Amino acid sequence: MKLYYAPQACSLACHIVLRELQLPFEAIRVDNRSKRTAEGEDFLAINPKGYVAALQLDNGEVLTEGPAILQYLADLKPEAGLAAPQGSWQRVRLQETLNFITSEVHGIMGWLFNSALDDQAKDLFRQKLFKRLALLEQILERQDYLQGGQFSVADAYLFTVLRWTAVFAIDLAAWPALLKYQARIEQRPTVREALALELA
Ligand SMILES: N[C@@H](CCC(=O)N[C@@H](CS)C(=O)NCC(=O)O)C(=O)O
Incomplete structure (x- = not known):
């Protein structure tokens, strides 16, 4: 997984949760002004919304919106208890x-x-x-x-x-x-x- 983040932005929440869950991930810094990543990619091509956080899954899909990303991550390891069980x-x-x-x-x-x-x-x-x-x-x-x-x-x-x-x-x-x-x-x-x- 790749987490697109900007320093101290709302993406920090996803960053913390990835670490809490000890999931393997790559943190990719985004310059929110130029909309380019630290690797020189066009961030708008990755997330047309143009804002962090964005989580790219290993299958290439890109998930956006903090609350959705946070719940997706928590559900990858329900035993960690970072979110109550779905349906409860x-x-x-x-x-x-x-x-x-x-x-x-x-x-x-x-x-x-x-x-x-x-x-x-x-x-x-x-x-x-x-x-x-x-x-x-x-x-x-x-x-x-x-x-x-x-x-x-x-x-x-x-x-x-x-x-x-x-x-x-x-x-x-x-x-x-x-x-x-x-x-x-x-x-x-x-x-x-x-x-x-x-x-x-
Ligand atoms: N609705 C989005 C909002 C994300 C958001 O506000 N991202 C800010 C950083 S905290 C951002 O990247 N802003 C840059 C921009 O809008 O150009 C979410 O909840 O994830």
Whole structure:
């Protein structure tokens, strides 16, 4: 498998999960501005959507969209418990959580990266984001991970997008459970390895 990633982008979640599952993979860096890979390929020819993450399977198929990739990977090794079994109620809850992260956290934060928006517009998105963070804070005050007591693909994803708060000078100390959660996940060897490669 090949994971197309950009450093510290949402693809980090897939990168962490590949390492958690100890699956063999090749990490291929994409320059999101030029849309070329580190190997000089045209990324748009690989993923016409033009964004990471993209996972190329050994049969050549390319899977995109973080929540789909994360679940696909987790299902390759169900015994690792990174996603509840397909067809279970807990799996539906996991999908609910992944959808919340992708549209209500990742999606909103995407606007904060947009240089075409003025401060007033960005402030609207910040206020909306803070409401979502408050909801997550309530969950993580009760439990260590989003789905309960065990790390799941949803945590790899939330950890990844929470890291971006630093870019916008949003101090996570306002949400103490989120801050502790971030520190807890940062300690995972797979997270350290993934970040070491992406920051090199
Ligand atoms: N809906 C996609 C969004 C992916 C996305 O936002 N990727 C960003 C990095 S976090 C990207 O590559 N943006 C570059 C671009 O859109 O040109 C998903 O959930 O995987």
